[in-house]
Amino acid sequence: MIKVTKSQPAPAILARRGTRHVRQLEKLQEANPAACQAPDNTILHSRDGIYNDTTVKDQLRKDQHKKCCYCESLFTATSYGDVEHFRPKAGYQQEWEGPLHKPGYYWLAYEWSNLFFSCQLCNQEYKGNYFPLRNQAARAQSHAEVLSLEQPLLLDPTQDDPEKHLTFVRDAIKGLDDRGEESIRAFGLDRPDLIKSRIEHLKGLRQMYMLGRFTFNLPLSNPEQEFLDALKLSVAEGREAAEEARQIWQEAALDSAEYAGMVRANFDYLPRH
Ligand SMILES: [Zn+2]
Known part of the structure; x- marks a missing residue:
């Protein structure tokens, strides 16, 4: 994992259709916040046609030099990769293999800074909805709450310098602190x-x-x-x-x-x- 720099401006579809749909989701959440917290509700469902648009994929792939943002494997003709939400859009787990809490970060479903391109193993087999915070009490539970108070345990390739938290002894990856260790586990970097x-x-x-x-x-x-x-x-x-x-x-x-x-x-x- 190395630092990633996202190019600007963000793909136009995110601002155009994404912003419009987020407004709708925000209204749905405001109308019935309790229902949006029910474990099996799908009220705040985001549209994959927006964040999965070719223009989004292409820009992420280019910014990440055609590599998975977590494990740095090159994408090939047989491994296409997924648009991955760093803060999970539909629900989150604070504990590894723990219960899924809702809502997720629905208001960040089309937010450029929250999107990455990752291989299917890092995303689907490992990280999934896992997004632990050091301070769970400070978690933003809706678009009205402040995100900046959160202290995520997983490394964000654009915000953090992965080399300060992860190192290698030959091929073996080692965490230099608890964030490094947590990221190895969450992304399966020692699989x-x-x-x-x-x-x-x-x-x-x-x-x-x-x-x-x-x-x-x-x-x-x-x-x-x-x-x-x-x-x-x-x-x-x-x-x-x-x-x-x-x-x-x-x-x-x-x-x-x-x-x-x-x-x-x-x-x-x-x-x-
Ligand atoms: Zn990967």
Whole structure:
């Protein structure tokens, strides 16, 4: 997880249709606040056609360099990702696997600062409606209450600096404080398949570093000659492979790189921007 900067202005549909629909939800809540708190009510239902609009998805995907905002896995043709509400729109859980409380943050359903793009595992399998606060008593229960008094335990990639709360020892993610620990649990950042991907990524990078040490300048060293012979490459092809490896290594900690947070924690001398 690394810091994310959202581009401005926000997608126009959020201000246009989103604001209008939020007004309707606010009126519904004001008309019957008690009913909106019933566990199974769906009075304050938001419209996924607005926040899931292609323009919203595209802008989030671009701002996040085509990576999940939490686990930093790159989206592929087979993993599309979800528009994720940092503060859950329909209901929230204060405790992990605890009861769902309503209403959720319905007034933030189309709020640009509350929207992210995340992989389906981080969003659906893990975080879901979990949104613990350090001070549950200060939770905003409606649009009339103040949000700024809340102290969320989960890290917000735009508001927090994830590197102050999370670090890595090789591929293993560690919380540096309770917010880091809570975020690891909530987003499943230590799930086995993700650890496996990070291990493979680190292995690949180390190999890039080693290959990048070769120059293939004439006369060739013995290891360089052996390398070319084993792979049946010409000197020019060897040079090209080594140059590519150096480039991959140099770009491994950029905002746009997969698992940049892990790479930065391991190789803090690599360029970030
Ligand atoms: Zn993810």
